[in-house]
Amino acid sequence: MSALDMHDVRKTYGSGDNEVVALDHATLTVGDDEMIALVGPSGSGKTTLLSIAGGLLSPTDGEVVVGPHHLRDYSRKELTRFRREFVGFVFQGANLVPFLTAKENLLVVADVAGKRGKDIERRAETLLEELGLGQRMKNTPPQLSGGERQRVAIGRALMNEPELVLFDEPTSALDSKLGEQVMELIRSEVKGRGTAAIVVTHDTRMTHFADRIVEIQDGRLAA
Amino acid sequence: MKLAWRELIRRPSRFLTAGMALTLIVLLLLVLGGILDALIQSSTGLLKAQSAPLIVYSADSKGSIDRSRVTAAQHDAIAAVPGVHEATGLGIALLAGHIDGREEPSDVAVFGYEAANRLVPTPPAPGQGYADRSLEGDGLAVGDTIELGTARTPVEVIGWVSGTDYNLQKGLWVDAATWRDALNANIPDAAVAPGTFQAVLVTPEEGVAPADLAGTIDGAVPSVTTLTIDEAIAGVPGVAEQQSVFTSIIGTTFAVAGIVVALFFALLTIERIGLLGVLKAIGASSRTLAAGLTLQALLIAAGALALGGVLAVGLAQVIPDAVPLTLSSSRFVFTAVGLVISALIGSAISFRRIIRIDPASAVGGA
Numbered sequence: 001m002s003a004l005d006m007h008d009v010r011k012t013y014g015s016g017d018n019e020v021v022a023l024d025h026a027t028l029t030v031g032d033d034e035m036i037a038l039v040g041p042s043g044s045g046k047t048t049l050l051s052i053a054g055g056l057l058s059p060t061d062g063e064v065v066v067g068p069h070h071l072r073d074y075s076r077k078e079l080t081r082f083r084r085e086f087v088g089f090v091f092q093g094a095n096l097v098p099f100l101t102a103k104e105n106l107l108v109v110a111d112v113a114g115k116r117g118k119d120i121e122r123r124a125e126t127l128l129e130e131l132g133l134g135q136r137m138k139n140t141p142p143q144l145s146g147g148e149r150q151r152v153a154i155g156r157a158l159m160n161e162p163e164l165v166l167f168d169e170p171t172s173a174l175d176s177k178l179g180e181q182v183m184e185l186i187r188s189e190v191k192g193r194g195t196a197a198i199v200v201t202h203d204t205r206m207t208h209f210a211d212r213i214v215e216i217q218d219g220r221l222a223a
Numbered sequence: 224m225k226l227a228w229r230e231l232i233r234r235p236s237r238f239l240t241a242g243m244a245l246t247l248i249v250l251l252l253l254v255l256g257g258i259l260d261a262l263i264q265s266s267t268g269l270l271k272a273q274s275a276p277l278i279v280y281s282a283d284s285k286g287s288i289d290r291s292r293v294t295a296a297q298h299d300a301i302a303a304v305p306g307v308h309e310a311t312g313l314g315i316a317l318l319a320g321h322i323d324g325r326e327e328p329s330d331v332a333v334f335g336y337e338a339a340n341r342l343v344p345t346p347p348a349p350g351q352g353y354a355d356r357s358l359e360g361d362g363l364a365v366g367d368t369i370e371l372g373t374a375r376t377p378v379e380v381i382g383w384v385s386g387t388d389y390n391l392q393k394g395l396w397v398d399a400a401t402w403r404d405a406l407n408a409n410i411p412d413a414a415v416a417p418g419t420f421q422a423v424l425v426t427p428e429e430g431v432a433p434a435d436l437a438g439t440i441d442g443a444v445p446s447v448t449t450l451t452i453d454e455a456i457a458g459v460p461g462v463a464e465q466q467s468v469f470t471s472i473i474g475t476t477f478a479v480a481g482i483v484v485a486l487f488f489a490l491l492t493i494e495r496i497g498l499l500g501v502l503k504a505i506g507a508s509s510r511t512l513a514a515g516l517t518l519q520a521l522l523i524a525a526g527a528l529a530l531g532g533v534l535a536v537g538l539a540q541v542i543p544d545a546v547p548l549t550l551s552s553s554r555f556v557f558t559a560v561g562l563v564i565s566a567l568i569g570s571a572i573s574f575r576r577i578i579r580i581d582p583a584s585a586v587g588g589a
Contacts, residue, residue, distance in 0.1 A: 047586050056504055056583040077508070083582070084506020091585055095501045097226065099233045111225050112507040156505070168586050 003164050003196030004030040004053055009062030011048050011219075022048040023059070024219040030164070033194040035187060037201055037210035045219040046200045047168065053198060054087045054166045055079040067163045084113050088157030088165040088195075090186075093173050094149040096141040102128060102152045103137040109159040127155040131185065147178045151185065158189060165190060167199040171206055183209040226502075227515030231522055241487040242523050242530075248480045249531025249562060252473060254538065256554045259469040261547030262391075266465070267456045268355070269334060269389035272342040275309070275424035276433040278455045282446045286458035288315060288422050289390075293447065295418025300444045306431040307440070311337035312399055312420030316406040316413075317392055321370040322363050329361045332392035333371060333378075335402020335420070343384050346398040352378040355394035356385045360544050369395065372409030376401075390459065425449070477561045484520050484569025492516070492573045496580060503582035513574045520570035524562050528555075 011023040023045045030036055040046050051057040052064055055071055058079075064071040069082055083089075096105045106124035110116065128137050131151040141149050150170060157165050167186065171179030183199075187209045190197040199210060207213050215222040231238060264271070270278070279301055284291035293301075293312070302310040313336055320331035333352075339345045343353055354363055363369060368379045378397055387394035397405070399420070407414040415421075427436045437449035450458070457463055492499070499512055532555060539550050 051583045051586050054504075054586070056586060080503070080506055080508050080582075083504065089504055089585070091501060091504075095497070095585065097498065097502075099230055100226070104229070108226060108502070109505055112502065112505065112511060160506075166586075 002029045003032050003034070003067060004028065004198070005063070005065040006049075006053065007063040007065075009049075009052060009059045009064060011045075011052060011057065012060045021219050023052065026062070026216075026219070026221045028214065028221055030196045030198060032196055033191065034212065035190055035197040035199065035210050036212045036214050037199050037207040038214050038216060039201060039204065039207060040216035041202065044216045046202075046216055048219070049216065049221075050166050050168055050198060050200050053164065054089060055082045084109075085160055086163050088160065088162035090150070090153045090157045090165070090167045090170050092169045094141070094146075094153040096149055096152055096156070098141050101138045101140055102133055102144065102148075102155075105141070105152055106155050106159045109156055113160070124155070124159065127158055128152070130189070131155050146174055147182060150174065150182050154182075154186060154189060158193070158195075161193075162195060165195055165197045167197065167201075169200055169202070171201065171203060176205065179203065179206060224511070224515055224518055227518045228522075231519055237491075238519070238523055241483060242526055244483045244487075245480060245524060245527030245562070245566075246530045246534070248476060248483065249527050249558060250534045250538070252476050252480075252558045252561070253531060253535035253550060253554065254548065255469060255473055255476065256558060257535070257539070257548045257550045258546070259465065259473075260551055260554055261549040262465050262469075263462060264386055264549060265357075265388045265391045265547055266462050267389070267459050268387040268394060269315070269332065270452055270456050270459070272340050272384075272387045273424055273452055274341045275311070275426045276452055277425040277427070277437055277440075277449055278313075278452060279310075279423040279425060279440060279444075279447050279449045280421075280455075282448050284448070286448070286450065286455070287460065288313075288455070289317075289460075291421045292415065293420050293423050294416070297444055297447055298418065298420065298423050301423050301425065301440055301447070304436070304440050304443045306428050306436045307425055308428040308431075309338065309426040310423050313337075313422045313424055314399065314402045314406065314415070314420045315389065316371075316402060316410065317390070318372040318405065318409055320358070320393070320395065321375065322358075322361055323367060325362050329358060329363075329369075330392040331358070331369070331371065331395050332389040333402055333405050334387075334389070334394060334396045335399040335406075336396060337399055338424075340424075342387055343396050344382075346396070347381055349398055349401050350377065350379060351381045352395050352397040352401070353382045353384045354380045354396075355387045356383050357388055357393040358395070359383070361393070371395075371405045374405075374408035376405040376408055378405075390461075473561075477565050480562055481565035481569040484524070484566050485572040488516055488520060488570050488573045489576065492576050497584070499577060499580050500582060500584040503580060504585035509574075509578045509580075512577050516573060516577065517567065517570050520566040521563065524566040528559050528562060 006028045009026045013020045038046050052059050103124050110120045183206045280291035316333040319328035321328050368377050370377050440449045
């Protein structure tokens with residue numbers, strides 16, 4: 001079974017003469033432990049594809065299947081649960097909760113799912129240690145460097161043991177050297193766990209970390 | 224919820240403005256309510272002290288005890304109505320009270336009564352009286368003799384009672400004969416015949432409903448009107464007006480509290496719209512986020528209640544005695560419930576905005 005199967009997906013905004021096509025008959029399959037880099041210019045539809053794959057947006061047409069989840073049939077409430085339990089997100093600029101420590105930022109994922117307990121805390125600590133942040137668990141985002149913040153965001157995305165992790169320009173706020181380190185870390189974490197990942201980037205220097213590069217332009221995926 | 228709690232604890236300065244505004248509102252509500260309670264108590268203590276549920280006035284009194292006169296014959300007729308367990312007379316004389324060593328006379332309401340009530344024991348011997356504690360502030364002490372009116376009718380104070388003032392005049396409880404003597408000697412125009420009172424307090428027999436008995440008395444005894452104590456309280460001059468004015472001000476202040484909470488959390492929601500979008504993207508439901516916001520509003524309200532309560536108690540200690548202010552636990556509970564409702568309504572204004580935050584906004588941001 002593939003981690004993500006998008007078939008003939010369209011996403012349009014507006015109607016009639018004002019219709020804007022953000023994603024045009026996109027078909028994409030991502031294998032169970034495959035890491036793909038999604039590249040394309042600004043406005044090409046990268047973000048729309050990522051949002052649809054993560055259950056943040058519903059497609060206008062087409063099928064989206066993540067593992068056993070047929071997202072087209074899901075209600076808004078079911079999509080919220082799906083995102084909470086089966087997908088991990090890493091956003092641009094980390095987007096951590098500024099008043100929580102690194103560890104608490106990971107625990108937010110469990111907290112919104114109503115999960116508590118020592119096991120959850122241990123998992124957060126283990127993840128942070130793996131990410132090289134064992135000594136920074138009690139620091140809040142303003143006390144962390146850009147690279148450290150992005151590593152905390154990666155830990156948060158992996159906290160719920162997702163089937164699919166979506167990275168939205170994870171290196172855009174970092175310099176090249178730090179960007180490479182973060183990409184190496186992303187690769188080792190997703191490969192180590194056998195998790196599928198889509199990394200949206202427009203930095204071609206980072207694409208070699210992926211198993212496959214998928215290009216998108218004007219909402220269409222390259223064949 | 225944990226997130227909302229942590230934000231409140233770790234970023235208290237963020238909530239300081241709303242907290243301070245609500246604290247001042249609580250202080251205002253408690254002081255306004257305390258003044259109203261003190262005014263009402265000073266105006267109606269006589270009636271609130273009664274254990275009898277009914278009071279009978281003369282029909283031409285228009286619900287005012289001051290204008291009422293119930294003759295001995297009417298009193299006897301009331302006592303004879305089936306269902307009446309006890310009918311005791313009550314009289315009032317508003318007089319100047321001269322206290323030894325004090326230049327200015329005190330405003331005294333002299334009550335002539337025949338039976339004990341909730342706050343006052345059985346009538347003392349002629350020439351003696353129980354004074355309300357409010358006269359203690361005027362320098363009166365147990366054992367002193369207070370002289371009433373221009374006739375200087377003497378009454379020896381033999382004990383204290385509390386909360387029994389009437390029409391903002393300080394209570395002095397004497398037997399019926401002493402009251403009648405003081406009234407007739409000092410206000411000849413209002414003199415009453417022996418056996419006449421201004422009102423008759425009625426206690427029904429067991430199992431008889433006061434409202435039914437009131438109708439029976441009015442039907443059986445000519446030229447009288449029977450009221451419940453609550454109706455009589457509402458008829459005390461100025462009470463309805465005071466309640467109406469203060470209730471309007473207090474209601475408006477609660478509305479202001481709701482608006483403060485609504486505006487504060489509306490602005491806070493706009494300010495953290497990006498963060499809320501991220502939380503929604505990682506699976507937080509609108510319900511969870513709204514619950515967190517409600518928790519914050521309630522905790523701020525609780526903090527404001529505690530601090531505002533302490534400030535109000537402090538203010539009550541330093542405020543001059545001339546300003547009537549009574550801080551009661553029931554007033555605090557009323558203010559707390561009102562503020563919690565205002566906070567809940569105020570915070571609910573932001574729910575719609577939270578629901579409308581698109582989780583997809585978290586992706587593709589700068």
